[in-house]
Amino acid sequence: MGKTITILIIFLFSIVAFSQNYKSGDDALGIFKYENFEKPEACGSSCHIDFYQQWLQMMMSQCYTHHWDEIEYFKLAVPHSEKDSKVAGVKAGCNGCHSPVAFMAGDVPPPKPIMNSRANESVSCDVCHTISGFSGTVPFNYNYISNPGKIKYGNRSDIVSPYHQIKKNELLNKGDFCGVCHNEKSPYDVWVKATQIEWKEGPYYKEGVQCQTCHMPRSEGYNALMGIFHTDVSQHLFHGAHDPGKVKGTVEVRIHPDIREAEPGEQVKFTVLLFNAKTGHKFPTGSAEERMLWLHVEAIDSKGNIYHLKVDRKGFKGEEFTIASDTLAYQDMAIPLGLSNFKGIQRDGIPIGDRIFRMPYLDPQGRMTIMQWNTASFGPDYRIGPRETKLETYTWIIPDNIELGIVKIRAILNYQKLPTPVTEFLGVPLEESEIIEVNRHETIITILD
Numbered sequence: 190m191g192k193t194i195t196i197l198i199i200f201l202f203s204i205v206a207f208s209q210n211y212k213s214g215d216d217a218l219g220i221f222k223y224e225n226f227e228k229p230e231a232c233g234s235s236c237h238i239d240f241y242q243q244w245l246q247m248m249m250s251q252c253y254t255h256h257w258d259e260i261e262y263f264k265l266a267v268p269h270s271e272k273d274s275k276v277a278g279v280k281a282g283c284n285g286c287h288s289p290v291a292f293m294a295g296d297v298p299p300p301k302p303i304m305n306s307r308a309n310e311s312v313s314c315d316v317c318h319t320i321s322g323f324s325g326t327v328p329f330n331y332n333y334i335s336n337p338g339k340i341k342y343g344n345r346s347d348i349v350s351p352y353h354q355i356k357k358n359e360l361l362n363k364g365d366f367c368g369v370c371h372n373e374k375s376p377y378d379v380w381v382k383a384t385q386i387e388w389k390e391g392p393y394y395k396e397g398v399q400c401q402t403c404h405m406p407r408s409e410g411y412n413a414l415m416g417i418f419h420t421d422v423s424q425h426l427f428h429g430a431h432d433p434g435k436v437k438g439t440v441e442v443r444i445h446p447d448i449r450e451a452e453p454g455e456q457v458k459f460t461v462l463l464f465n466a467k468t469g470h471k472f473p474t475g476s477a478e479e480r481m482l483w484l485h486v487e488a489i490d491s492k493g494n495i496y497h498l499k500v501d502r503k504g505f506k507g508e509e510f511t512i513a514s515d516t517l518a519y520q521d522m523a524i525p526l527g528l529s530n531f532k533g534i535q536r537d538g539i540p541i542g543d544r545i546f547r548m549p550y551l552d553p554q555g556r557m558t559i560m561q562w563n564t565a566s567f568g569p570d571y572r573i574g575p576r577e578t579k580l581e582t583y584t585w586i587i588p589d590n591i592e593l594g595i596v597k598i599r600a601i602l603n604y605q606k607l608p609t610p611v612t613e614f615l616g617v618p619l620e621e622s623e624i625i626e627v628n629r630h631e632t633i634i635t636i637l638d
């Protein structure tokens with residue numbers, strides 16, 4: 190009798206131990222409990238101290254708690270999902286990427302960040318290190334397959350841990366891994382995030398440069414306190430748009446005139462070259478619905494008077510979205526906010542006439558939106574691709590009252606994560622609209638009598 194029970198217990202244990210999960214995406218809603226996943230502190234308090242400290246500083250430890258994420262989810266996405274059946278799925282779905290453990294625990298919507306629940310763990314160590322694969326051929330919309338337990342998937346096979354088993358999973362070394370959350374399709378079936386797809390179509394993928402190469406740079410050291418020395422430990426920095434140091438210098442800027450000397454009333458044409466030297470995907474990428482990269486050109490005469498130059502039009506379809514103007518936009522926020530007669534708010538909030546490198550996201554009525562889940566189509570994709578060089582020209586008629594002598598022409602490339610008018614309207618902390626100078630260059634011409 191005792192023997193039978195023992196065998197039965199071993200049998201049941203092996204079912205539990207070896208039962209594999211194959212569910213992913215929306216099918217994985219509620220298939221686990223919070224307790225199935227380890228807390229990041231468990232990984233980081235005595236073994237992976239360094240990685241834990243790095244994780245605390247990356248955006249992925251904050252994708253549920255970060256102020257703008259909280260505002261967009263609770264003020265816009267949740268109420269919208271309750272008013273429009275087309276987007277009903279986002280109430281749960283946002284957290285398939287922003288708080289995967291809450292999603293897999295079926296906690297919809299999870300308690301607000303102030304409640305300090307486990308949803309706050311966002312993308313934790315155990316989220317990434319229990320991913321065994323993804324379903325289908327294209328990674329997108331949280332189609333990762335999660336198998337929490339004693340096995341942790343990693344990039345090495347020749348090491349042991351006193352605490353858990355380690356299994357090498359090639360997927361973790363590849364950019365496709367990141368695509369499970371960094372590619373997103375809206376309920377209208379369009380790609381509202383395509384960082385992994387952009388990378389795969391660009392030059393870096395062909396050369397074997399992965400997302401990890403640039404966002405998890407390798408250096409010598411230890412991957413755990415009691416581990417062995419390695420020459421190539423993958424650092425957990427994941428620095429991106431929220432790290433000005435990563436953004437600065439991404440695009441190189443050079444400006445030159447067609448003639449060096451001119452008289453008042455004469456025309457000079459300046460050409461600006463913008464070379465994307467640093468990103469492995471387009472710039473901006475990811476949350477492109479709210480990112481702006483813009484080129485501001487101004488002339489300064491010898492008395493210090495400043496003249497703003499406006500970009501020459503190229504004449505492509507939808508170009509008006511790529512030149513700053515005082516147009517109103519984002520009218521679809523009226524639905525979740527319950528506003529009637531809402532005319533919208535300023536679209537850009539930057540100097541009129543500046544060239545903007547962006548891709549406008551359009552709602553089902555064709556108006557520009559920052560609610561990526563409400564995107565049905567796009568305007569022109571005028572972002573700068575990896576290693577692409579864009580040319581912009583500025584034709585300037587020299588004003589009659591200008592000071593004679595040397596005139597400096599300055600080209601400044603600025604970057605902003607969220608347009609200031611949106612930040613102010615929704616009460617997002619202003620730091621989210623910080624303007625980061627990516628690069629600048631200057632040239633001179635001489636004004637003769």
Ligand code: HEC
Nearest residue numbers: 248249252258286287312367370400404427428429430431
């Ligand atoms: C389980 C989902 C998930 C996976 C897997 C994932 N990410 Fe993320 N990542 C996110 C979310 C959500 C954010 C948004 C953070 C926020 O709210 O700003 C993010 C943010 C980032 C950022 C910061 C962007 C910024 O604004 O500064 C970088 C860089 C990044 N991820 C790189 C990667 C790379 C590289 C990989 C693959 C090795 C990866 N991520 C895998 C979900 C994921």
Ligand code: HEC
Nearest residue numbers: 232237240241244312313314317344361362401412422423
């Ligand atoms: C967004 C997903 C993600 C998160 C979050 C994450 N990791 Fe990783 N981790 C990876 C990837 C991907 C690799 C493999 C990198 C490579 O192939 O270069 C890795 C590698 C590792 C390694 C092996 C490094 C080496 O080179 O030997 C350890 C150890 C590790 N992670 C621990 C942690 C711990 C602890 C945490 C939490 C504090 C954590 N990871 C959070 C994705 C993640």
Ligand code: HEC
Nearest residue numbers: 364367371385388399400403429430435467468469474475
């Ligand atoms: C050749 C280096 C390189 C490669 C490869 C690369 N990135 Fe980046 N990434 C950058 C740089 C530089 C930035 C900062 C500029 C910016 O925000 O685009 C960045 C920014 C980001 C951001 C923040 C974008 C935003 O606007 O919030 C995310 C997210 C990101 N990368 C994810 C990825 C993922 C996922 C992959 C692979 C599919 C990848 N990166 C491949 C260099 C790289």
Ligand code: HEC
Nearest residue numbers: 257258261262266279283286330331370371373475476562
């Ligand atoms: C398929 C995965 C995925 C889904 C689903 C998803 N997000 Fe994200 N979200 C991301 C990633 C990845 C980033 C970081 C992108 C970047 O910085 O390039 C991000 C960034 C954000 C940001 C920060 C943008 C910033 O300026 O830094 C907000 C806010 C946000 N998401 C809200 C939402 C809301 C609300 C939903 C649901 C309607 C949602 N997300 C659904 C993956 C996802």
